[in-house]
Amino acid sequence: MGKRRKPSPPSRARLAVLTTAAAGTAVLASSTTAYAAPKPDLATVKKQVDALYEEAEASIERFNGADERAKKLQAEANQLQTQLAEGQEKLNAVQGQLGALAAAQYRNGGVDPSLQLMLSSDPDTYLRQASARDQEADTQLALLRQAQRQQQRLDQQRAETAATLAALDANHKALAEEKGKVQTKLAEAKKILNSLTAAERAQVDVDEAGRASRGAAERTDLTGLPQVPADGRAAAVLKFAQAQLGKPYIWGAEGPAGFDCSGLTLRAWEQAGVRLPRVSQDQWNAGTRIPRANLQPGDLVFFYSDLHHVGIYIGNNKMIHAPRTGKNVTVLDLQYMPDYMGAVRPG
Template identity: 40%
Template sequence: MASHRSPRRTPLPGQSWPARVTVLSAAAAGAAAALSPAAPAGAEPGAGKPAAKSLNARIDRLYEQAEVATEKYNGVAERAGKLRKQVTNAQDAVARGQSEVNELRNSLGGLAGAQYRSGGIDPTLRLLLTEDPDGFLDKAATVDRIGTRQMLKLRQLRAAQHDLEQRRDEAAGKLARLDSLQKALKREKKSVQRKLAAAQRLVNKLSADERAARERAARHGHRGEAPEDGLPAGGGGKASSARAASAVAAVKSAVGRPYAWGAAGPYSFDCSGLTQWAYKQAGTAIPRTSQAQRSAGRQVPLGQARPGDLVVYRDDASHVGMYVGGGQVVHAPYPGAKVRYDPVGMMPISAVTRP
């Protein structure tokens, strides 16, 4: 009769159970050692793990992409806001035009009624039949004046109707463009949210020590790269103007408030929202996006930066902070962080702009 018991490996001759366990353990340890890279002498356990470096690189890339998408969102939102005001003005103009047309129509109706009541037969025949020619001529002159006024009102009505149609077409065109911009805003919003969610998932994979190391790297140079050349001398000098000084005071007052993408204060900010808000407190309007802020004034060498200057980062100008002196900027860094001071050379600088 065939056996249904599970087959077992036959032990090697002369090999006991403890010996087999020892052999298997040594084999497993050897396999693990073969799969793990050798740590350099004197390195701390887990230091410089490729996994953490790879995660940090991916997180940085996602945050940069999210900032690009955020600034694109801000630009679309700014255009949509302006267009929304234009739509409101166009709709008001349509309402005023319709009121004018209605008023002219009512006026024409009154003139037509007066003409009808003055007599509807041929004026020459009425003159032959009337017993009071002088009185009739007076009435005829009145009717003629009514007719002239009626023609004038009719021309005004036609002009008003034409103008009303143009205003309606203009309002409809603006509404269509606004609808298109609002759809673009939704797309950009989803893009930002996807990138930020992906970045957060990667951040969650880092250990507490790795997250702390990442934060230190973010605040002391761009991921270990050499600091920028030509940094301003210590102290940074005085603000270039009274309004720049006011903007510096405003941006400092925002330190500690949370980052929120698409926000421009007063309780939360993204990077360009913070700098725009600070200059608004100083009575100066600057554009909404970091790309536009790069061109919102005179560009100066980094070594001549003064408090109130805008420091724009990366080649695509996707991040901006405000120089406040002493080699420091105040900026809104990224989701989960708060408005804070950081070294001006924390990441590659593309321009320094003095509004």
């Protein structure tokens, strides 16, 4: 019986093949595990989408604030630059007058003007010319002082203009940054929604508190709504707001084609002769705080701790508001809106 031959150790090449195969198997297993990871349930997806839309709306109000400040700064810069140009023209005119006086004195040089007058054979001429000489000196002094004051004003205007333009530049950068945040959040939400089937998207793409499943709590028609007051400020506000029902939410918009939340309230209250601030947080300070039990049609109602959403109360615990991107101006029962913070009656 022959001896059993011991198996020879695998060659380096064979070891390499075995190692590569094992690594490939591990990667495949890992990849399979990754693809087999459970898909987030619709409630989780919905929460993610709602959070992104809410963050986007908060950024939209910050964008609106920066945009409003940009408009004011640009108007200030334009006015300062106009004043600067006018001031430079005035200074140029004064300097021209001084130059003319200096040239006249140069032409009369050689003999001191006062001595020339004293040697005159006509005393009356001497007195008249002496008086004229004093007036010329007074005029020259006045012009010098005027030029000095004008130069000081110009220096101050230049400094103010430079500061305003610097603030405008910084504000434009903040505006662009906030716009980028809005676009990023909206793109993320859209990407999540686009990854769903049509049926899943229909289930998820409902109003933020599950309102669609609660029996048409949000609507764009006028049937069954509280009656609009016959006259007064509230009548003007509600008439305008109801006329916007069904128009799309457009971030940064104040109408007429669409609105964001504070753009709608701003335009509605304009109909009553009240110019509200552009941003919802500033609208919070644009009137008298009203307890919820004392709400009246036309009052502004605010939501979320940072006050980034605002609507118009219309009665019967309902409001008209511009909800968010992808939605239209609608009527909504307040009970379906989260984080009610309070109400303001503009005045």
